[in-house]
Each structure stands twice: as structure tokens, then as C-alpha cells.
Amino acid sequence: MGTSKRFDRYMAHLALGLGHADRHAGLKGYCTGLMLPLARKSVEPMAARVDPLHASARHQALHHFVAKAEWSDAEVLRRVCQWVVPHMDFSRGGWWIIDDTGFPKKGVHSVGVARQYCGMLGKQDNCQVAVSVSLACDQGSIPVAWQLYLPENWAQDPTRRKRAGVPESLRFATKTQIALQQLQTLLSEGAPRHCVLADAGYGVDTGFRQSLSDMGLLYAVGVTSAVVVWPPGVEPLPPAPYGGMGRPPVVPRRTAELQPMSVKALALSLPAQAFQTISWRQGTNEPLSGRFAAVRVRHAGGNAGKSRLRPQEWLLIEWPADQAEPVKYILSTLPASISLNDLVSAAYQRWRIERDYQDLKQDFGLGHYEGRGWRGFHHHASLSIAAYAFLMAERLIADKPVGGKKNFAERQVPALPEDYIPRGSPARPATRDPFDHDAAAPTQLRTARPPRPMSLLRPRKQKTTLVTQ
Structure with a gap:
């Protein structure tokens, strides 16, 4: 089966989680646009390239699909896992990688935007920050959970929350609390208990590490x-003897x-x-x-x-x-019996999530969404991850990089007509956020052996199950 046919099957698989058949065209059009070699992967340029003869109508349809339609990001990411995980080889172990990434923004109206540390810039600045959990093996990794961090001043502002469409049930949570909730949700759905990797922004929190141990995670x-x-x-001395009043001492004596x-x-x-x-x-x-x-x-x-x-x-x-x-x-x-080589190898698997972010931002438009709402921000990220996951699966199937990352999608859509005038020209001005396009080499996913068949994630009935070997 060729790549184009597998892409169609992949789209049909994801579409089953959207709820309505009329969203299928939006899914395929949006993912195709994200995989095209466009300098800017916001709705309008993608619509113009995917359907140049009906660019305006397609722009409206794609905008509604990503910003307004009520479909579940969690369900789409679950179906992404169902497609990719069977091609991942966990025979040498797996990892949950926790991290966050920032998106520089101007203004104050985009959901969650605030002056905070932005890893992309390496300093405090106006930005949005999202927390993610990725599932990784020796061959590669894929984000499986994604949530915008909502700063406290946003979480306590009902006017801005309503304008941006923040769910009423959502309350302020720190990044470590978001990550722990994401992991807890994955485990409750049957995910395996792989070792957790995170940087010092999470690891320095004693409660975070204790919570991982309480969940049975290394x-x-x-x-x-x-x-x-x-x-x-x-070894410190044991706590002082209990005197019979108050709480028994628990602090070791020094x-x-x-x-x-x-x-x-x-x-x-x-x-x-x-x-x-x-x-x-x-x-x-x-x-x-x-x-x-x-x-x-x-x-x-x-x-x-x-x-x-x-x-x-x-x-x-x-x-x-x-x-x-x-x-x-x-x-x-990790076990006391582990060798130094294996300890270093496991701890330094965290580089994979940095490459995920780099490729998602450079090649799949993760930071290009121009809307301001909560739903659109998460929908766009889920679709960027879905597009990235398909190319990752193709590399794993072929056990080598697929020639021309996005060529198969490019061949399916017509070129722009010569008289096309994009929105944003002087005749039709529109605001745009600046984007810093950092060059990066394509991800090389290698493995010493062909991937083994993996247990497929089963469709949701009463309880979702995530199974890997």
C-alpha cells in the first residue's frame, strides 16, 4: 500500500473520533495543509493552497473546523496513538517525557498569554506556554497529552475566560500539577508504567517526585x-523518641x-x-x-x-x-542494579521531546495558530501532532526517513493560481503575529531492528485502554 492510501486510511481512522461526518473534509484539508511546504501554516494560506479555486470558502470551513467545532482533542490524540504505537518497539523500554514549550505572542487577548518564561526565547517575555507528555522508545517519540498552562491572573479573570472560551470547570493549576494530571489520566486509561523523564523545572519539586512514586512510576x-x-x-539518626504529646517526630536527627x-x-x-x-x-x-x-x-x-x-x-x-x-x-x-551506561542512556532520552517541539514548530505549524480561543489553540495543536505522527509512522514502517517529508501531500493539491491575492495584502489588511522560523535538520529515527507488531489501542467503549509492550 502506498503512502497516499495510508494517509487516506489514517484520516478515516481519525475522523471516526470527530463526532460528525461533515467534519471529515475539514480534518483532511487541515492536516494536508500542515504537511505542505508553506512558510506560514495558519488557516488562510493553507486554505489557499489546498483549494485555490475556492480559497475563501475553504478558509471559512477550515476556520470553523479548528476554532468552533466541538470535537475532542483527547479522542483525536488517542486515535493518533492507535495508529503510531503499533509501529514503536518497546522491547528495550519506554519513557514518559514531560516538558513545556512557549509561543511568543504580542498583545494580551490570546488565551493564556502573559509575561512568563519562554524557552523558545530563553527569557521572560509575552507568550503562551503548553505542557505535554510524550511517549518515547528508542526509535522516536510522540506527544500524547497537551494542555495550555493558564496563568493565575487568567484563571481568576471571568471576563477574559468567557471571551476566550476557557472551560468553566478549569481551575488554576501549576505546570507540575497539569503534568501529573495528564499522567494520571493516561494511567487510568491503561497506559504502561514507563519511567518518567523531566527537566529541573519539574524535578526540583519534591511533591512532584513523590507523586510519581505514589503512582508506581520510576x-x-x-x-x-x-x-x-x-x-x-x-545515615541520619532516627527521629527523637515520641514524648506522648502532639504528633510523633518524623524528622531524622542530625x-x-x-x-x-x-x-x-x-x-x-x-x-x-x-x-x-x-x-x-x-x-x-x-x-x-x-x-x-x-x-x-x-x-x-x-x-x-x-x-x-x-x-x-x-x-x-x-x-x-x-x-x-x-x-x-x-x-x-531506576533500579540500584542498573549500570552507569544504562542510567545515562535512560536519563538522556529527554532530548527527544526537544526534537519533537523543534519539528512540530518548524515543519508542522505548531506555533502558527492566529486565533485567540482555548478551543482553537488545542484543536490546532492536536492536528499538528496528528500530521507529525503520520510522518513518524511512515518512517517507522519504512525503517528509514521517507523521501521528501511532505511530497506525497503536495502532489495531491493544485498549485496556487497566478492571480491569487492572499488576505493580508494592502487591499485587505489583516494582523499577523511575527514568527521566528528556526532552521533544523529533519528528525532521523533509527532502530537496530525492524519494529515489532504492537497491540493496537482499542476504540473507546466504556473505558479507554492504552496498551504497549
Whole structure:
């Protein structure tokens, strides 16, 4: 079966989750537009390219489909998983990767826009931020949950909420709370308990790590250099004896000799022979490697070290030979028997979500949505992920990059007529947000063996089930 026929079948599979047959054309037209080599993948230029002879009518139809139609983003992403997951090989393990990404914006009316940290810019600026969870294996990864972070000033403003169509049931939640809820939902639907990866923005939160453990999930998450631990070989004294009044003591006792220390101080105290050079994956031109050490520690709570005694876990330290001090710290509950090579390899799988964001923004228009509403923002993201997922599945099927990322879609649509005048010309002005198009190489998804057949995610009846091997 050719790629074009598989694309038609994929569209038909996703369309079953839209609720109404009249939305099928909008789905195929929108996804096709997202896969075309357009500089701007907002509704109007996609409509003009997909149906140039009826650009105005198609623009209205696609705009209604993405901004107004009441279809479920969660159901579409579930069906995306059903299509892609059977081609992913989890024989060497899987990972849940948590991260967030920002979209620079001007003005104050787009839903969730506020002055906050934007990873795309590397600084505080006016932007929207979305939290996602991706499912990953050695071959690649795909976002399976996506939600806009709604800042507190937005969450408490009923006028702006109503104007942007924010669901009435939605309340303010931190990014870590959003991520935990996304994971909890996935697990309740039968998702496997893979190891969770996240950067220090999430990992430094003690409650976040404890919640992962409470859900039965292993983790390898970044922390800052100020996090305090009980170093190897140092065990605090048990809590003071209970005196019979008030709550029983739970904080381990310390003495002048028994003190916790920051992970930075611990790293600086390690001998040079504790560090090894480990190569964790093949880069574009050469293997990527670093200088690492791993020790067993107990987290000691806040900077004051006042917390109940916690189980031992790994502290993974990266300290390049040309740096004056370590550059990265990771706490992990992966098994105590794991080798340093495997620990580094697992913890550094988080690079995949950065590549997902890069490709989604550059090639699939993730940041190009020009509407202001909650529904349109999430619909556009779900469709961008759907388009990205199809190309990922094609690479996995072929076990190599598909020649010409979007050529198959491009061949199905006519070229623009010579007399076409896009909206936004001086005759018909329209506002546009600036877009910084960062160049990036296409994702190379490789595997040492052909993908094994995987259990297909079954259609929803009473309870959704997510099954992988």
C-alpha cells in the first residue's frame, strides 16, 4: 500500500473520533495543509493552497473546523496513538517525557498569554506556554497529552475566560500539577508504567517526585545544584523518641558529624576516578558523550534538610572535563542494579521531546495558530501532532526517513493560481503575529531492528485502554 492510501486510511481512522461526518473534509484539508511546504501554516494560506479555486470558502470551513467545532482533542490524540504505537518497539523500554514549550505572542487577548518564561526565547517575555507528555522508545517519540498552562491572573479573570472560551470547570493549576494530571489520566486509561523523564523545572519539586512514586512510576528528573541530600555512607539518626504529646517526630536527627549536603557540594567532594566518560547516543556527526558519576543518596527535603527519611535513589552528575563545576544533576529511582551506561542512556532520552517541539514548530505549524480561543489553540495543536505522527509512522514502517517529508501531500493539491491575492495584502489588511522560523535538520529515527507488531489501542467503549509492550 502506498503512502497516499495510508494517509487516506489514517484520516478515516481519525475522523471516526470527530463526532460528525461533515467534519471529515475539514480534518483532511487541515492536516494536508500542515504537511505542505508553506512558510506560514495558519488557516488562510493553507486554505489557499489546498483549494485555490475556492480559497475563501475553504478558509471559512477550515476556520470553523479548528476554532468552533466541538470535537475532542483527547479522542483525536488517542486515535493518533492507535495508529503510531503499533509501529514503536518497546522491547528495550519506554519513557514518559514531560516538558513545556512557549509561543511568543504580542498583545494580551490570546488565551493564556502573559509575561512568563519562554524557552523558545530563553527569557521572560509575552507568550503562551503548553505542557505535554510524550511517549518515547528508542526509535522516536510522540506527544500524547497537551494542555495550555493558564496563568493565575487568567484563571481568576471571568471576563477574559468567557471571551476566550476557557472551560468553566478549569481551575488554576501549576505546570507540575497539569503534568501529573495528564499522567494520571493516561494511567487510568491503561497506559504502561514507563519511567518518567523531566527537566529541573519539574524535578526540583519534591511533591512532584513523590507523586510519581505514589503512582508506581520510576523517574529520572533534573534537579538544581541546591537540592540537599544525605551523601553515601551517611545515615541520619532516627527521629527523637515520641514524648506522648502532639504528633510523633518524623524528622531524622542530625549532629555535627551527620549533616546533609547540597548535590553540588557532594559532586565537588567526589574523587576524579568516580567519573567516567560515557557515550549515550549517536549524534548527527559523531557519538555524543560526557563525563559522569553516579552515587546512591537520600533526598533530605528542603535546603534546611528538614524532612522525613526517604528511600535511597541515584544521583547522576554530569561534569565536563573542561568545566569548573558540574553542569547537570539528575535524581532517579531506576533500579540500584542498573549500570552507569544504562542510567545515562535512560536519563538522556529527554532530548527527544526537544526534537519533537523543534519539528512540530518548524515543519508542522505548531506555533502558527492566529486565533485567540482555548478551543482553537488545542484543536490546532492536536492536528499538528496528528500530521507529525503520520510522518513518524511512515518512517517507522519504512525503517528509514521517507523521501521528501511532505511530497506525497503536495502532489495531491493544485498549485496556487497566478492571480491569487492572499488576505493580508494592502487591499485587505489583516494582523499577523511575527514568527521566528528556526532552521533544523529533519528528525532521523533509527532502530537496530525492524519494529515489532504492537497491540493496537482499542476504540473507546466504556473505558479507554492504552496498551504497549
